[in-house]
Amino acid sequence: MGDGQITVTLTADEALVLSDWLERLQMTDLCRAVDDDDPAVWAPIHKISGTLDKSLPGLFAADYHEQLAAARQRLRPES
Incomplete structure (x- = not known):
């Protein structure tokens, strides 16, 4: 592998949910x-x-938890 770089592209919802989990x-x-x-x-x-x-502008927003809940909902597969 060495010095090469890897790029990962996430949607805003994916980034928000991953950021919270991390x-x-x-x-x-x-x-x-x-x-x-x-x-x-x-x-x-x-x-x-x-x-x-x-990269995430809403991390310190008053409605952060609502944004996170909505992002999680959008990422869940529909059953």
């Missing part, structure tokens, strides 16, 4: 799912999380 991962016991002793694992997680934080 935040919860980093702030809760879910972090046990990631090897705490290996900074190489956390480096890309922090990079993705930081990029999403900068």
